[in-house]
Amino acid sequence: DTGVSQDPRHKITKRGQNVTFRCDPISEHNRLYWYRQTLGQGPEFLTYFQNEAQLEKSRLLSDRFSAERPKGSFSTLEIQRTEQGDSAMYLCASSFRGELFFGEGSRLTVL
Amino acid sequence: AQKITQTQPGMFVQEKEAVTLDCTYDTSDPSYGLFWYKQPSSGEMIFLIYQGSYDQQNATEGRYSLNFQKARKSANLVISASQLGDSAMYFCAMREVDTGANSKLTFGKGITLSVRP
Numbered sequence: 001d002t003g004v005s006q007d008p009r010h011k012i013t014k015r016g017q018n019v020t021f022r023c024d025p026i027s028e029h030n031r032l033y034w035y036r037q038t039l040g041q042g043p044e045f046l047t048y049f050q051n052e053a054q055l056e057k058s059r060l061l062s063d064r065f066s067a068e069r070p071k072g073s074f075s076t077l078e079i080q081r082t083e084q085g086d087s088a089m090y091l092c093a094s095s096f097r098g099e100l101f102f103g104e105g106s107r108l109t110v111l
Numbered sequence: 112a113q114k115i116t117q118t119q120p121g122m123f124v125q126e127k128e129a130v131t132l133d134c135t136y137d138t139s140d141p142s143y144g145l146f147w148y149k150q151p152s153s154g155e156m157i158f159l160i161y162q163g164s165y166d167q168q169n170a171t172e173g174r175y176s177l178n179f180q181k182a183r184k185s186a187n188l189v190i191s192a193s194q195l196g197d198s199a200m201y202f203c204a205m206r207e208v209d210t211g212a213n214s215k216l217t218f219g220k221g222i223t224l225s226v227r228p
Contacts, residue, residue, distance in 0.1 A: 088223070099161070
Protein backbone atom coordinates (compact mmCIF):
# COMPACT_ATOMS: atom_id res chain seq x y z
CA ASP A 1 0.00 0.00 0.00
CA THR A 2 1.56 3.29 -1.06
CA GLY A 3 -0.91 5.63 0.60
CA VAL A 4 -0.41 7.77 3.70
CA SER A 5 0.01 5.57 6.75
CA GLN A 6 -0.40 6.55 10.38
CA ASP A 7 0.59 4.76 13.54
CA PRO A 8 -0.87 3.91 15.96
CA ARG A 9 -4.43 3.85 14.74
CA HIS A 10 -5.78 3.99 18.27
CA LYS A 11 -4.21 5.20 21.49
CA ILE A 12 -5.73 5.27 24.96
CA THR A 13 -3.75 7.09 27.60
CA LYS A 14 -4.15 8.59 31.03
CA ARG A 15 -4.22 12.31 31.57
CA GLY A 16 -0.73 13.70 32.02
CA GLN A 17 1.03 11.11 29.88
CA ASN A 18 2.92 11.88 26.66
CA VAL A 19 1.91 10.38 23.34
CA THR A 20 3.54 10.35 19.93
CA PHE A 21 1.96 9.72 16.54
CA ARG A 22 3.81 8.89 13.37
CA CYS A 23 2.87 9.66 9.78
CA ASP A 24 4.49 8.21 6.69
CA PRO A 25 3.45 10.24 3.65
CA ILE A 26 3.30 9.11 0.07
CA SER A 27 6.87 8.95 -1.17
CA GLU A 28 7.92 11.98 -3.26
CA HIS A 29 5.25 14.13 -1.57
CA ASN A 30 7.16 17.10 -0.22
CA ARG A 31 4.28 18.64 1.75
CA LEU A 32 2.85 17.12 4.91
CA TYR A 33 -0.05 18.36 7.01
CA TRP A 34 -1.45 17.53 10.44
CA TYR A 35 -5.12 18.07 11.23
CA ARG A 36 -7.19 17.43 14.35
CA GLN A 37 -10.80 16.29 14.20
CA THR A 38 -13.04 16.23 17.23
CA LEU A 39 -16.36 14.42 17.37
CA GLY A 40 -19.00 16.00 15.14
CA GLN A 41 -16.61 18.53 13.63
CA GLY A 42 -14.59 18.85 10.48
CA PRO A 43 -10.80 18.57 10.54
CA GLU A 44 -8.91 21.62 11.82
CA PHE A 45 -5.47 22.54 10.54
CA LEU A 46 -2.62 22.14 13.01
CA THR A 47 0.64 22.45 11.12
CA TYR A 48 2.33 22.07 7.74
CA PHE A 49 5.77 21.01 6.52
CA GLN A 50 7.45 21.53 3.22
CA ASN A 51 10.23 18.98 3.18
CA GLU A 52 11.78 19.24 6.66
CA ALA A 53 10.77 22.85 7.27
CA GLN A 54 7.74 23.56 9.45
CA LEU A 55 6.23 26.51 7.60
CA GLU A 56 3.02 27.15 9.46
CA LYS A 57 1.52 26.39 12.87
CA SER A 58 -2.05 26.97 13.95
CA ARG A 59 -2.83 28.72 17.22
CA LEU A 60 -4.49 25.41 18.12
CA LEU A 61 -1.01 23.97 18.48
CA SER A 62 -0.27 24.79 22.10
CA ASP A 63 3.18 24.52 23.70
CA ARG A 64 2.38 20.94 24.66
CA PHE A 65 2.30 19.97 21.00
CA SER A 66 5.38 19.52 18.86
CA ALA A 67 5.74 18.20 15.35
CA GLU A 68 8.85 17.23 13.46
CA ARG A 69 9.81 15.98 10.06
CA PRO A 70 13.54 15.48 10.50
CA LYS A 71 14.54 14.16 7.10
CA GLY A 72 11.66 15.44 5.04
CA SER A 73 10.04 12.03 4.95
CA PHE A 74 8.03 10.73 7.92
CA SER A 75 6.67 13.07 10.58
CA THR A 76 5.90 12.76 14.26
CA LEU A 77 3.37 14.65 16.35
CA GLU A 78 4.00 14.57 20.09
CA ILE A 79 1.57 15.70 22.75
CA GLN A 80 3.04 16.22 26.20
CA ARG A 81 1.06 16.14 29.46
CA THR A 82 -2.12 15.09 27.67
CA GLU A 83 -5.46 16.55 28.74
CA GLN A 84 -8.95 15.16 28.20
CA GLY A 85 -9.57 17.92 25.67
CA ASP A 86 -6.84 16.41 23.50
CA SER A 87 -9.10 13.44 22.76
CA ALA A 88 -9.60 13.54 19.00
CA MET A 89 -8.68 11.99 15.68
CA TYR A 90 -5.31 13.22 14.43
CA LEU A 91 -5.16 13.14 10.66
CA CYS A 92 -2.06 13.35 8.52
CA ALA A 93 -2.11 14.29 4.84
CA SER A 94 0.50 14.73 2.16
CA SER A 95 0.58 16.47 -1.20
CA PHE A 96 2.90 17.19 -4.07
CA ARG A 97 1.12 19.62 -6.38
CA GLY A 98 -2.12 20.35 -4.61
CA GLU A 99 -4.51 17.54 -3.86
CA LEU A 100 -4.33 16.31 -0.28
CA PHE A 101 -4.13 12.58 0.37
CA PHE A 102 -5.16 11.66 3.89
CA GLY A 103 -4.23 8.76 6.10
CA GLU A 104 -6.78 6.87 8.18
CA GLY A 105 -5.93 8.87 11.27
CA SER A 106 -4.80 8.16 14.81
CA ARG A 107 -7.59 8.25 17.36
CA LEU A 108 -6.53 9.46 20.80
CA THR A 109 -8.59 8.90 23.93
CA VAL A 110 -7.39 10.58 27.11
CA LEU A 111 -8.91 9.15 30.29
CA ALA B 112 -11.01 34.70 7.29
CA GLN B 113 -12.44 31.80 5.43
CA LYS B 114 -15.58 30.01 6.48
CA ILE B 115 -17.40 26.92 5.28
CA THR B 116 -21.01 26.34 6.31
CA GLN B 117 -22.77 23.00 6.18
CA THR B 118 -26.07 23.25 8.05
CA GLN B 119 -28.11 20.30 6.84
CA PRO B 120 -29.04 17.76 9.48
CA GLY B 121 -28.47 14.12 8.71
CA MET B 122 -29.57 13.36 5.18
CA PHE B 123 -31.37 10.23 4.01
CA VAL B 124 -31.73 9.04 0.44
CA GLN B 125 -33.20 5.98 -1.18
CA GLU B 126 -30.76 3.77 -3.02
CA LYS B 127 -30.45 4.67 -6.74
CA GLU B 128 -31.86 8.17 -6.20
CA ALA B 129 -29.92 11.44 -6.41
CA VAL B 130 -29.10 13.61 -3.41
CA THR B 131 -27.74 17.14 -2.99
CA LEU B 132 -25.50 18.10 -0.09
CA ASP B 133 -25.33 21.83 0.57
CA CYS B 134 -22.24 23.94 1.16
CA THR B 135 -21.86 27.70 1.36
CA TYR B 136 -18.59 29.51 1.81
CA ASP B 137 -17.23 32.93 2.59
CA THR B 138 -13.89 34.31 1.53
CA SER B 139 -12.36 37.60 0.50
CA ASP B 140 -9.85 35.89 -1.78
CA PRO B 141 -10.64 36.21 -5.48
CA SER B 142 -8.87 32.93 -6.16
CA TYR B 143 -9.76 29.81 -4.23
CA GLY B 144 -10.48 26.12 -4.60
CA LEU B 145 -13.40 24.12 -3.30
CA PHE B 146 -13.29 20.43 -2.39
CA TRP B 147 -15.59 17.70 -1.24
CA TYR B 148 -14.32 14.78 0.84
CA LYS B 149 -16.05 11.61 2.01
CA GLN B 150 -15.25 10.14 5.40
CA PRO B 151 -16.55 6.61 6.03
CA SER B 152 -16.55 5.10 9.49
CA SER B 153 -12.95 3.93 8.98
CA GLY B 154 -11.86 7.56 9.34
CA GLU B 155 -9.96 8.13 6.11
CA MET B 156 -10.78 11.29 4.21
CA ILE B 157 -11.43 10.39 0.57
CA PHE B 158 -11.18 13.11 -2.07
CA LEU B 159 -14.26 13.29 -4.30
CA ILE B 160 -14.25 16.41 -6.43
CA TYR B 161 -12.58 19.80 -6.90
CA GLN B 162 -13.76 23.16 -8.29
CA GLY B 163 -11.52 26.15 -8.93
CA SER B 164 -13.00 29.60 -8.50
CA TYR B 165 -12.17 30.53 -12.08
CA ASP B 166 -13.39 27.29 -13.65
CA GLN B 167 -16.06 28.06 -16.21
CA GLN B 168 -17.82 24.73 -15.96
CA ASN B 169 -19.11 22.78 -13.00
CA ALA B 170 -16.83 19.92 -12.03
CA THR B 171 -17.93 16.32 -12.53
CA GLU B 172 -16.31 13.07 -11.42
CA GLY B 173 -18.31 9.97 -12.22
CA ARG B 174 -21.46 10.02 -10.09
CA TYR B 175 -20.35 13.21 -8.35
CA SER B 176 -20.98 16.70 -9.67
CA LEU B 177 -20.52 20.07 -8.08
CA ASN B 178 -23.21 22.72 -8.50
CA PHE B 179 -21.02 25.84 -8.27
CA GLN B 180 -22.88 29.14 -7.95
CA LYS B 181 -20.18 31.74 -7.45
CA ALA B 182 -22.47 34.72 -6.92
CA ARG B 183 -24.32 32.86 -4.17
CA LYS B 184 -21.06 31.45 -2.80
CA SER B 185 -22.41 27.94 -2.83
CA ALA B 186 -20.80 24.67 -3.90
CA ASN B 187 -23.33 21.91 -3.49
CA LEU B 188 -22.39 18.28 -4.10
CA VAL B 189 -24.78 16.18 -6.16
CA ILE B 190 -24.52 12.41 -5.92
CA SER B 191 -26.45 10.58 -8.60
CA ALA B 192 -27.66 6.99 -8.40
CA SER B 193 -26.88 6.62 -4.69
CA GLN B 194 -25.33 3.38 -3.51
CA LEU B 195 -25.29 1.82 -0.05
CA GLY B 196 -21.56 2.44 0.08
CA ASP B 197 -22.18 6.18 -0.16
CA SER B 198 -23.32 6.21 3.48
CA ALA B 199 -20.70 8.35 5.21
CA MET B 200 -19.84 11.84 6.44
CA TYR B 201 -19.29 14.39 3.69
CA PHE B 202 -17.13 17.46 4.15
CA CYS B 203 -16.91 20.60 2.07
CA ALA B 204 -13.55 22.38 2.21
CA MET B 205 -11.85 25.44 0.78
CA ARG B 206 -8.25 26.19 -0.09
CA GLU B 207 -7.04 29.75 0.47
CA VAL B 208 -5.23 30.49 -2.76
CA ASP B 209 -5.79 28.29 -5.75
CA THR B 210 -2.20 27.93 -6.83
CA GLY B 211 -1.61 24.43 -5.60
CA ALA B 212 1.46 25.61 -3.72
CA ASN B 213 -0.15 25.35 -0.30
CA SER B 214 -2.93 22.87 0.15
CA LYS B 215 -4.08 23.97 3.59
CA LEU B 216 -7.83 23.42 3.73
CA THR B 217 -10.60 24.89 5.86
CA PHE B 218 -13.36 22.33 6.44
CA GLY B 219 -17.04 22.58 7.27
CA LYS B 220 -18.66 20.55 10.03
CA GLY B 221 -19.82 17.88 7.64
CA ILE B 222 -23.09 16.21 6.73
CA THR B 223 -24.07 12.63 7.51
CA LEU B 224 -25.59 10.81 4.55
CA SER B 225 -27.46 7.55 5.01
CA VAL B 226 -28.52 5.54 1.97
CA ARG B 227 -31.59 3.35 2.49
CA PRO B 228 -31.94 0.07 0.58
